[in-house]
Amino acid sequence: MGTSSFDVARYIASLPLFEEMSPAELGRIAQGSRIRRHGRGDILFRVGEPCEEFHVTVTGRIKLFATSPDGQEKVIELLGPGCTFAEALMFSGQPYIVGAEALTDTLLLSIGKAAVVGEIERDPKFALRLLAGISRRLHSLVYDVQCYTLHNGLRRVVDYLLRDSGEPDIQPLRGRGCSRPCAHAGKAEAVRVSLPVSKATIASRLSLTPEYFSRMLHELEDAGMICVDKRDIFIPDPQRLADYPEG
Amino acid sequence: MGTSSFDVARYIASLPLFEEMSPAELGRIAQGSRIRRHGRGDILFRVGEPCEEFHVTVTGRIKLFATSPDGQEKVIELLGPGCTFAEALMFSGQPYIVGAEALTDTLLLSIGKAAVVGEIERDPKFALRLLAGISRRLHSLVYDVQCYTLHNGLRRVVDYLLRDSGEPDIQPLRGRGCSRPCAHAGKAEAVRVSLPVSKATIASRLSLTPEYFSRMLHELEDAGMICVDKRDIFIPDPQRLADYPEG
């Protein structure tokens, strides 16, 4: 649909997924995409709806969430600028299995299945990049399962502060082979991280209640491991935090 | 390495992933693969080892597991005959993030990365089938996360009996669009399922202790929802079980 106010081809050229693509290829992808604006609280899609495209968060924050039969909600993933999602859904041909909601005002780019499939047939390297991207996604989910099942609440909070802090899932991974684990651990220098969304949302992402999350932050603060000021958290010694409560 | 006792090309032709492939293509894949025999308890690979191939369980049962720093273990996935695994690892170029152990004597086929990448460049349809396969994997992981985080232990057991029962992850999915959910739910007829591995292993897969898993089975039996005889479980009314404890 090529939109007027936003140069899609130029934007996607900056994403790792589309790197090395020729202007002609980028143009075809842009043709098969559409861009939309959403306000905070808007539902981008619901579970059960068919999925014929995947999405890129251009600006804003988005949460993917599941809802249990009795109505309670669990955040599966938090997404920030540059993040892509639902690629996997598109390829498996199933309807959405999670819902998506804009946590802030959001600019969303959606790329149609036909354009992607067409490009795969033209360029095997593109297929490999897609495979690599989805594979990383799968890894981080495996990592999440490990955290949920064999770390307790306090450790999950510590891990979050050390790994997922700053921008959520910021897409341009700095180095392959080190997909996610421990952006800050091992560093001797102090860091300041800023929670990208409300504490209740992060608590849900970590499978904790807001109350318990609050208590864990407080415990870390009492122990002198962190300083909390609203959404800003100061970590004087990441290594010591990583070793808590042993160190 | 084409082995004498086993016709690799013929075997993989029966897997959905390689369907519609020409004999020449199958031959090239078979060239790039190797087959091994493992005894019960053998470690197939450990976390941290580099991954240059993906695997197919020809016969036997395998578990993928994570180990926490303090030594306790959690089963991530159970695999039976026909299941493929570690495709994603191979593509993301990272070392193994889980370990694998044979739960029974096992015949394992491992297909090298080079052969797969070569075939992707030749046949875009193959790339699409790979993408679809990995995507289904990702979905079932999302499903797992949902179970762990918003169902309690009893419900996870019920879900397992209704969905994952019988062969674990039996690969030839009968119909797309219905990847996993509820193989038996909705059926009026009684079913008999047989646990593919020890109860302790299944308990770990469900993130429960063997003790608690045992108690949950006992509770379901007391309620008349199931009959347990060693590893055989009889479910007179799957629908009623699905609604437990409301029905």
Added chain:
DNA sequence: AACAGCGCTTGATGCACGTCAATCCCGGGT
């Protein structure tokens, strides 16, 4: 037949975490 060993069960007890409810804090609209 006796024994060993493993998979599984059963009971008693404890803790991590959730629930419920009250308060507090802070930014925004009129």
Added chain:
DNA sequence: ACCCGGGATTGACGTGCATCAAGCGCTGTT
């Protein structure tokens, strides 16, 4: 300045599940 509402904190209490420790019943071994 006022009130308002949503996010966050705090405390008292309850519970789902783990832990620890015996026991039990197989199957295989000598």
